[in-house]
Amino acid sequence: xxxxxxxxxxxxxxxxxxxxxxxxxxxxxxxxxxxxxxxxxxxxxxxxxxxxxxxxxxxxxxxxxxxxxxxxxxxxxxxxxxxxxxxxxxxxxxxxxxxxxxxxxxxxxxxxxxxxxxxxxxxxxxxxxxxxxxxxxxxxxxxxxxxxxxxxxxxxxxxxxxxxxxxxxxxxxxxxxxxxxxxxxxxxxxxxxxxxxxxxxxxxxxxxxxxxxxxxxxxxxxxxxxxxxxxxxxxxx
Amino acid sequence: xxxxxxxxxxxxxxxxxxxxxxxxxxxxxxxxxxxxxxxxxxxxxxxxxxxxxxxxxxxxxxxxxxxxxxxxxxxxxxxxxxxxxxxxxxxxxxxxxxxxxxxxxxxxxxxxxxxxxxxxxxxxxxxxxxxxxxxxxxxxxxxxxxxxxxxxxxxxxxxxxxxxxxxxxxxxxxxxxxxxxxxxxxxxxxxxxxxxxxxxxxxxxxxxxxxxxxxxxxxxxxxxxxxxxxxxxxxxx
Numbered sequence: 001x002x003x004x005x006x007x008x009x010x011x012x013x014x015x016x017x018x019x020x021x022x023x024x025x026x027x028x029x030x031x032x033x034x035x036x037x038x039x040x041x042x043x044x045x046x047x048x049x050x051x052x053x054x055x056x057x058x059x060x061x062x063x064x065x066x067x068x069x070x071x072x073x074x075x076x077x078x079x080x081x082x083x084x085x086x087x088x089x090x091x092x093x094x095x096x097x098x099x100x101x102x103x104x105x106x107x108x109x110x111x112x113x114x115x116x117x118x119x120x121x122x123x124x125x126x127x128x129x130x131x132x133x134x135x136x137x138x139x140x141x142x143x144x145x146x147x148x149x150x151x152x153x154x155x156x157x158x159x160x161x162x163x164x165x166x167x168x169x170x171x172x173x174x175x176x177x178x179x180x181x182x183x184x185x186x187x188x189x190x191x192x193x194x195x196x197x198x199x200x201x202x203x204x205x206x207x208x209x210x211x212x213x214x215x216x217x218x219x220x221x222x223x224x225x226x227x228x229x230x231x232x233x234x235x236x237x
Numbered sequence: 238x239x240x241x242x243x244x245x246x247x248x249x250x251x252x253x254x255x256x257x258x259x260x261x262x263x264x265x266x267x268x269x270x271x272x273x274x275x276x277x278x279x280x281x282x283x284x285x286x287x288x289x290x291x292x293x294x295x296x297x298x299x300x301x302x303x304x305x306x307x308x309x310x311x312x313x314x315x316x317x318x319x320x321x322x323x324x325x326x327x328x329x330x331x332x333x334x335x336x337x338x339x340x341x342x343x344x345x346x347x348x349x350x351x352x353x354x355x356x357x358x359x360x361x362x363x364x365x366x367x368x369x370x371x372x373x374x375x376x377x378x379x380x381x382x383x384x385x386x387x388x389x390x391x392x393x394x395x396x397x398x399x400x401x402x403x404x405x406x407x408x409x410x411x412x413x414x415x416x417x418x419x420x421x422x423x424x425x426x427x428x429x430x431x432x433x434x435x436x437x438x439x440x441x442x443x444x445x446x447x448x449x450x451x452x453x454x455x456x457x458x459x460x461x462x463x464x465x466x467x468x469x470x471x472x473x474x
Contacts, residue, residue: 101338105459112458114448137456175473211351211472219374221349221465222342228462229469235448236412236470 005050005059013050013063013075019126026078028128031070035138042141045077065130078128081147087160089116089182090234093150095198096189097124097223104135105224106187111139113231118143119184121150121198150186154201157184164202166194167226171207179204179234187227193220206230242287242296250300250312256363263315265365268307272375279378282314302367315365318357318384324397326353326419327471330387332435333426334361334460341372342461343424348376350468355380356421358387358435387423391438394421401439403431404463408444416441416471424464430457443467 005013015021016029027047030039039046052060052071060069092115097103103125110118125132127145136143154164165179166186186202188194194202208221208229221229242250252258253266264284267276276283289297289308297306329352334340340362347355362369364382373380391401402416403423423439425431431439445458445466458466 105462109458109462111449112445112447114450137459208349208469210349212348213351221346222372222374222461224459224462225342225346225465228458228465232445232466232469233473 005055005063010059010062013073016075017065017130019129022078022126022128027075028078028133029065029073029075029130030133031064031066031073031130032134033070033072035134036072036074038138038141039074039076044079044141047075047077049074066134081127081145083144083146085119085146085148085153085156086117087156087162091115091117091119091157091184092227092231093119093121093153093184093186093198094124095121095150095186095194096192097187099190099223100125100129100131101135102190102222102224103127103129104132104137104140106227107132107136107143107145108139109224109228109231111136111143113235115143115231118145119150119153120145120147122147151197151201154184154186154198158201158203163204165204165206165230166199166202167208167230168194168199168202168205169207169220171205173209174206174230174233175209177204177206179237181234185227185230185234187223187230190223242292242300247296247299250310253312254302254367256366259315259363259365264312265315265370266302266310266312266367267370268301268303268310268367269371270307270309272371273309273311275375275378276311276313281316281378284312284314286311303371318364318382320381320383322356322383322385322390322393323354324393324399328352328354328356328394328421329464329468330356330358330390330421330423330435331361332358332387332423332431333429334424336427336460337362337366337368338372339427339459339461340364340366341369341374341377343464344369344373344380344382345376346461346465346468348373348380350472352380352468355382356387356390357382357384359384388434388438391421391423391435395438395440400441402441402443402467403436403439404445404467405431405436405439405442406444406457408442410446411443411467411470412446414441414443416474418471422464422467422471424460424467427460 163183287310400420
């Protein structure tokens with residue numbers, strides 16, 4: 001295995017920290033032993049693997065996107081993120097999730113709770129953003145993520161006789177509502193919640209109630225945390 | 238109100254990005270309109286408030302710890318973080334939580350789910366770390382956080398006849414276990430889980446089961462997400 005990188009090669013890998021170059025090259029980067037092992041075991045095409053012990057600490061520090069360069073990095077071929085929506089099973093729709101940490105954490109927990117497909121609105125953060133990728137802890141290699149128009153997706157689920165759920169501050173207590181085994185669960189953005197265009201397509205408005213006993217409390221939950229509570233409630237029944 | 242800051246004053250505020258100076262000055266910083274409003278409404282002592290419109294964008298950019306300087310910042314007096322442990326109610330114990338985002342998110346959701354006190358092991362990240370403070374979304378001004386020895390705390394709860402719970406990969410299905418209204422819930426670190434010294438004090442070992450249907454899945458949940466699922470399950474009953 002070749003263990004030297006030309007300056008041009010280093011420059012190319014470094015360029016993958018920017019969306020522009022990820023898009024034009026169709027590649028993204030994963031770091032860490034666990035992540036690289038999961039990439040290799042998946043059906044993603046791993047283009048190259050670089051080990052710190054072989055290329056040296058200084059070169060790894062130049063190509064790594066982490067503050068302390070990891071022992072191993074892989075350059076992976078991106079998969080297309082648009083595909084016809086599939087209707088069925090229990091799916092998530094993310095409406096305007098901008099924070100890569102939240103987006104990646106949601107993919108990780110969707111994997112844990114057996115969600116079939118994760119749909120994302122076009123204004124969500126990019127799946128192959130390095131912070132998203134790392135926050136998935138490998139779930140990115142197992143879960144299907146499709147960017148699409150969320151209001152149209154909601155209509156497609158309802159047309160198929162499936163329910164569309166969402167969490168709202170004026171929804172009905174999630175712990176006391178009937179929840180179906182299949183359907184679409186919409187989660188809204190960190191700052192604005194579910195957008196009005198999507199909200200009007202939701203027919204199951206849910207609320208995660210606060211238990212502060214009437215004392216002043218946080219106005220909302222972090223979106224990854226709210227997704228976890230919601231999926232837990234759908235799955236435990 | 239004085240709207241000019243001397244260079245020395247700017248230097249002092251900037252120094253609060255470092256734990257060393259937060260400790261020696263006993264001060265910390267909060268940013269954003271919501272956070273500053275919550276600080277002012279709380280029983281924390283707000284030492285000074287600086288508005289971007291008054292001091293100018295450039296000065297705010299120098300004292301802000303955010304990538305885009307917020308419209309308002311407050312310097313707040315820290316409260317002592319050691320106190321005798323109180324036994325009773327439903328409490329959280331955090332064992333080695335290192336990530337400030339996770340720590341702050343857990344305080345925010347403890348607020349939502351009406352947790353009485355949050356105990357933290359001495360090796361947890363510092364409460365007044367700016368990333369922790371911002372992730373609490375204001376809950377830091379409402380919740381009591383006490384740093385203490387967690388094994389001793391567990392023994393104190395058990396001596397008082399209260400149960401000590403924790404999540405483990407070999408625990409019992411949380412959805413099928415009896416959960417008491419009072420007690421202590423231990424959450425372990427991001428990388429190592431609950432430490433062995435603490436684990437032997439836990440008498441209610443819980444598991445959040447995966448619903449991946451036997452397919453390979455994430456090995457674990459993010460600790461903030463696991464805390465959310467656990468608290469939701471304790472509170473809904």
